[in-house]
Amino acid sequence: MRERPSRTSPYTIDVVLVTAMGNELAILLSRGSTERERWALPWRTPQSGGTLGAASVGVAEDALGEPPIWTEQLGAFGDAKRHPSEAEISVAFVGLVPHQTASPKPGYNWFPMRDLPPLSPRQRAIVEAATRTIQSRLDQAPIAFRLLPSTFTLSELQQMYELLLGKRLHKASFRRALQAAWLVEPTDEWRSEGRGRPAQLYRYAPKKRRRPHRGVRFDFLYP
């Protein structure tokens, strides 16, 4: 399967694969090749001719058998922190995977983000960067939609936002903003989930609209 790189490998490509498992976010880790290293982010060494992004997709395909539904580079991490491969730097990516389609290959496992096994300092930094990037992209890219199945109820969507943002949202405000954004359309299906009124199913179907015509924001606090 994966090979230990030569010590002179210039850098590795490390990928944080994120999914929503029940009420928690989870990331995929791979079992280390020796007993001393327990779990680590999936990674590979660069292959000649491929782009960095393509390599990160390859890592995901090795681990799950299919590409993530969205990826973004997090940057290069070095800073004298140790990496399992002993490479000098890691180029890190974050990728999103809907949980339905995500069965880890042998040697890989999902771990809830709140309860990760010990990782190297560099990999901890990478996971933290992935969390920050997901949160900051939330209002710029359809992250939450990508973590849900192709049809979903508005309550499920709101719960996904609440999970990603780490805070409760008000139902009426959430739906008003969603309507204004022209991002979803109703299907003609309804889902009855135990007790309570059945919910209508929606699908992600963004429509063109004018960009909000905003002025400046000074949303920062620190020098």
Add this chain to the structure above:
Amino acid sequence: MRERPSRTSPYTIDVVLVTAMGNELAILLSRGSTERERWALPWRTPQSGGTLGAASVGVAEDALGEPPIWTEQLGAFGDAKRHPSEAEISVAFVGLVPHQTASPKPGYNWFPMRDLPPLSPRQRAIVEAATRTIQSRLDQAPIAFRLLPSTFTLSELQQMYELLLGKRLHKASFRRALQAAWLVEPTDEWRSEGRGRPAQLYRYAPKKRRRPHRGVRFDFLYP
């Protein structure tokens, strides 16, 4: 001064140093070592023991004699695009320099961003990433303040925002938002700039304040 790295150098650290020259943004380029390469982003190869960020500051110090006033990593750029050093990937940084204090050492020159000399495809991509990062950080970090001298008029500040955003802003709205953010305080000096009423000088002096209590935003358009 700078040395040509060995061909096996694993990666380079490339830095986009940005300043405001008059009415335009400008970046610093260094003259290539051969006739065929004309101008390129300043860069160096990693030094053992230092962090990536420290290396990017070193690049700026080589070029200007002092550190940038703000830096941020842009990520790793590879993707089979050629780099002057022939390194496989570049770890790119953006740094801000106020124009007053920025005298390039021999071999370096400022170029307005609208009119850059030919660069390698990879370095063009890095410059574009720097522009995007500056724009997106504008409401999260005091970028514009850092490009101005330590005291400035509110009109100068607004002009800097307009330059960075590439659009006009409404004076009263700009000042109201600025007041609400508690970011500047007036000095007791005034500046008379030819005709027109003299303007009061301000300094950047952020004060603690509550974070805005916002709900969700769906500010995206594309899938």
Add this chain to the structure above:
DNA sequence: TGACTTTAGTCGCAAATAGTGACTAATTCG
């Protein structure tokens, strides 16, 4: 000097946006 121009700085209305509680609707459970 005094009208005119130019830049600085402020006010206040109107429109858009956002927070929130209370309401109606449709289902299960006992």
Add this chain to the structure above:
DNA sequence: CGAATTAGTCACTATTTGCGACTAAAGTCA
């Protein structure tokens, strides 16, 4: 049937924002 539970909507209020119009203080020029 009534209580509980979840979905979906309404309407009121408060806040934020766009924007035109205003006042203030300087220079220019006849």
